[in-house]
Amino acid sequence: MSTVTLPTAPPATGAVLTLQDVRLGHADGVALPGTVTLRVAPGELLTVVGPSGCGKSTLLRTLAGLLPPLDGQVAQDDESIGGPAADRALVFQEDALLPWRTVRANVELPLAIRRIPRAERRRSSGDWLDRVGLAEHAHKLPRQLSGGQRQRVQLARALAGRPRAVLMDEPFGALDAHTRAGMQDLLVDILRGTGATVVFVTHDVDEALHLGDRVFLPGTGEVLDVPHPRDRDARHDPGTTELRRRILESL
Known part of the structure; x- marks a missing residue:
């Protein structure tokens, strides 16, 4: 079998990930309520925040190709996702x-x-x-x-x-606060310049607001713009404070 050589430079653009009228759930279980319509832009870091049971991890596994949607269309760059692929990496809490x-x-x-x-x-x-x-x-x-x-x-x-897309399922959830902040900064630093599209699931509202360009709330279907992504000094900015209040009220 022939071998493959990696390119000498990272990809210029990340993948476009889309869900159109998607019903999430397991074929042998109960479907999650409602449908999801979402587009994640190339190179975007989208955070997903919500309580346990709202479908965050199910969404991630559907995008990874590990779990087929019960209905609707899931695609990468306008091509249906039918299973796992080398250009979509999955990072777990464990x-x-x-x-x-x-x-x-x-x-x-x-x-x-x-x-x-x-x-x-x-x-x-x-x-x-x-x-x-x-x-x-x-x-x-x-x-x-x-x-x-x-x-x-x-x-x-x-x-x-x-990879052109990185799907992260609460990767820092088990870490202490100091280590978690360091991992957040490391993630931002090493993703810079890779072009990868990132979907990052978290329970932590402040983590979602710090890392994300936008925040997706599966419970309500809202996608909210973050006013100052990846700027720790903006934690107490009025726009950030208002967005935090709005997200907490939705949980």
């Missing part, structure tokens, strides 16, 4: 690292599955481990790392293949 593989080998795993040549895998994993500040831990096993470090490995693994 780091899902393979405990018997080193940090480097975990980051290289999706590249190995795609039969990327060994030298290119090594170069890419080294680059991403350096970007997340874990180059000196490449030889360690996941159990030798802290929770925050394991999440950084998961992030490096997700981005090593240069």
